[in-house]
Amino acid sequence: MGGGRLLSSFWGRSLGVLRAGCRVGQAQRPRLTSWAVCSNSQLIWTLQSKPWVFDEYRTMWFKSCRMTFLSLNRMKSYWQLWTRLYSTSQTTVDSNEVKTFLAMAHKWWDEEGMFAPLHSMNDLRVPFIRDNLLKTVANHHPGKPLSGMKILDVGCGGGLLTEPLGRLGASVFGIDPVDENIKTAQHHKAFDPVLDKRIEYRVCSLEEIVEETEETFDAVIASEVVEHVADLETFIQCCRQVLKPTGSLFITTINKTQLSYALGIVFAEQIAGIVPKGTHTWEKFVSPEKLESILESNGLSVQTVAGMLYNPFSGYWHWNENTSLNYAAHAVKSMVPDHSGPAEVVFKGETEEPQAEVSTIPGVHGELKK
Ligand SMILES: C[S@@+](CC[C@H](N)C(=O)[O-])C[C@H]1O[C@@H](n2cnc3c(N)ncnc32)[C@H](O)[C@@H]1O
Numbered sequence: 001m002g003g004g005r006l007l008s009s010f011w012g013r014s015l016g017v018l019r020a021g022c023r024v025g026q027a028q029r030p031r032l033t034s035w036a037v038c039s040n041s042q043l044i045w046t047l048q049s050k051p052w053v054f055d056e057y058r059t060m061w062f063k064s065c066r067m068t069f070l071s072l073n074r075m076k077s078y079w080q081l082w083t084r085l086y087s088t089s090q091t092t093v094d095s096n097e098v099k100t101f102l103a104m105a106h107k108w109w110d111e112e113g114m115f116a117p118l119h120s121m122n123d124l125r126v127p128f129i130r131d132n133l134l135k136t137v138a139n140h141h142p143g144k145p146l147s148g149m150k151i152l153d154v155g156c157g158g159g160l161l162t163e164p165l166g167r168l169g170a171s172v173f174g175i176d177p178v179d180e181n182i183k184t185a186q187h188h189k190a191f192d193p194v195l196d197k198r199i200e201y202r203v204c205s206l207e208e209i210v211e212e213t214e215e216t217f218d219a220v221i222a223s224e225v226v227e228h229v230a231d232l233e234t235f236i237q238c239c240r241q242v243l244k245p246t247g248s249l250f251i252t253t254i255n256k257t258q259l260s261y262a263l264g265i266v267f268a269e270q271i272a273g274i275v276p277k278g279t280h281t282w283e284k285f286v287s288p289e290k291l292e293s294i295l296e297s298n299g300l301s302v303q304t305v306a307g308m309l310y311n312p313f314s315g316y317w318h319w320n321e322n323t324s325l326n327y328a329a330h331a332v333k334s335m336v337p338d339h340s341g342p343a344e345v346v347f348k349g350e351t352e353e354p355q356a357e358v359s360t361i362p363g364v365h366g367e368l369k370k
Contacts (some may be wrong), residue, residue: 092238101181106180116315120310121308141169145168147168150173151221152217157181162201209238218243222235223251224252227254227286233294233298240300253291260285299334301334303332305328307323
């Protein structure tokens with residue numbers, strides 16, 4: 001009995017609140033007058049004799065709950081984005097970089113536009129990644145040589161490199177902190193049903209992936225990304241954590257030299273307009289020596305460092321012995337536990353060092369390691 005009174009007073013209060021709050025379509029709908037919620041018996045009478053009143057208000061009540069839930073969810077995602085960008089903890093995402101790339105997010109697939117050098121860089125970087133990965137497998141399907149491999153493409157942008165890797169048969173997970181980039185990438189891959197299945201995209205940082213998974217990927221790619229990250233050491237540690245033992249990390253980036261300042265920033269951004277002004281910050285460029293030292297000290301054994309040269313007149317890239325402008329690096333996750341914090345979590349007792357292989361990629365004349 002007591003329970004019944006409680007229940008009816010609950011419904012009475014709820015209906016009263018709903019009556020005050022929901023004014024949509026009142027003209028057509030049966031009105032619930034104040035006497036209906038005055039007493040429990042009257043309320044029960046109303047519910048029994050006019051059940052549609054209950055149905056109408058129940059629907060409105062659910063709708064209002066749903067809207068509240070959606071608004072709270074939206075607020076949560078804004079909060080997560082805000083904390084990701086502005087948190088003082090070790091984030092690798094720089095909010096200024098996010099703004100820069102947001103403004104260019106719809107230009108990715110214009111082959112003649114500002115991302116033209118990245119389109120043509122595929123001529124070098126796709127075979128570089130493919131051939132180094134194939135050294136680790138005995139047999140492969142000629143049409144889909146990377147089939148069975150899981151690749152993480154960090155800072156995938158609009159998917160310019162993600163797609164060709166997917167076409168080679170790999171399952172590729174592309175992540176980028178700029179949601180408009182991921183929208184562009186999603187939209188473009190949807191044109192190809194095969195790629196649509198092989199590639200997955202997500203708006204997130206590398207640290208978020210590390211929180212979810214470890215030792216998952218055969219390869220991690222960060223192509224033209226490390227010069228945009230806020231904390232390179234943390235970024236490299238995260239790359240290592242998500243790699244399977246003996247997995248490969250591929251990086252392409254810009255050296256920190258006077259020449260890279262003159263050509264990469266003054267000429268490319270301010271004179272020739274090959275890339276938009278403000279895309280690069282010279283202070284964030286990293287020399288191959290510094291990068292190698294960070295890689296090695298974080299348990300990644302450097303296999304190859306090769307110079308790349310862009311000809312702005314032909315629009316093509318070439319391998320070059322000189323690394324003073326652009327370069328590509330390949331490192332393999334070492335099985336010996338290193339001294340970095342996160343790596344200790346990853347290792348599960350393996351102590352044997354893998355035999356490092358020397359690059360045999362035709363046309364690569366970089367400094368070969370080990
Ligand atoms: C020059 S674009 C390269 C895009 C793609 N990797 C390619 O080569 O086509 C740099 C990308 O890195 C992303 N980015 C910037 N900071 C990042 C970070 N801390 N972590 C991951 N990606 C980042 C940008 O949003 C942008 O999409």
